[in-house]
Amino acid sequence: MPKPLALITNDDGIDSIFFRYLVEALQNDFVVTVAAPKSEKSWIGKAVSRHSHVRVEPSTLFKCKAWSIDGTPSDCVNIALDHLLEQSPDIVISGINIGYNTSLPFILSSGTLAGAIEGSFWNIRSIAFSQQVPKEESDAIKQAKDSLPPRLNKTVSLSVKHARHFALQVLMEPGKQYCIHSINFPFPLSENASVVKTFPESANPGGLFTKTNDDCYTFIYPSWENIELSEKSDRICLMKGNISHSILDYSRLAVGL
Secondary structure, X not given: OOOOEEEEEOOOOOOOHHHHHHHHHHOOOOEEEEEEEOOOOOOOOOOOOOOOOOXXXXXXXXXXXXXXXXXXXXXXHHHHHHHHOOOOOOEEEEEEEEEOOOOHHXXXXXXXXXXXHHHHHOOOEEEEEEEOOOHXXXXXXXXXXXXXXXXXXXXXXXXXXXXXXXXXXXXXXXOOOOEEEEEEEOOOOOOOOOEEXXXXXXXXXXXXXXXXXXXXXXXXXXXXXXXXXXXXXXHHHXXXXXXXXXXXEHHHHOOOO
């Protein structure tokens, strides 16, 4: 039986080390094709490059067919499905993102989620994977190209094993258009972590900017310390050291589906 075809993208850029871990792991069970942004396109949501040309170039970073695309995650998946792939993939996978993607106020801004959402619009099973990381190490991880510190390597290696399992499991289930699986891995990830069905936290943390001078404001990560969180939410799940599995069903917004 031939291997299923997987289209892989992300928002951290094609040279992200988390992305490389995922692509390499998936090649055991899938025929993998990569279409990923040339550079980081985080916090861009489902933006499409309406007012600029998008350059597509073959990439030799992986032992599979790959393209580096100077556009958004949505651009990457759309162009790959319409122009680059000879046949429709069985699954679209986005990630593994450097940092978690939890709660409604943030997942709608996620480039990682957007890559999976674009795949779901084409009626293809789609998954987004995100990895919680220590805040103080986030920038260093983004600069890493060849290896990760031992404790990070252990967690990410476990995460990609789970990602393989999730992808194969989703292929065995009935597909549904406009439906995305959002998986968040905790840090650290232990061998005995549970997979918990969750929903995105709906609490709003409030302002996202701080005033730096008379007419300038700079983004800041909000504090969740004094906000009451829902017990079955994705954020609580990660805080408990478990793997969060939320299903984002956009078909509920479509009349008649």
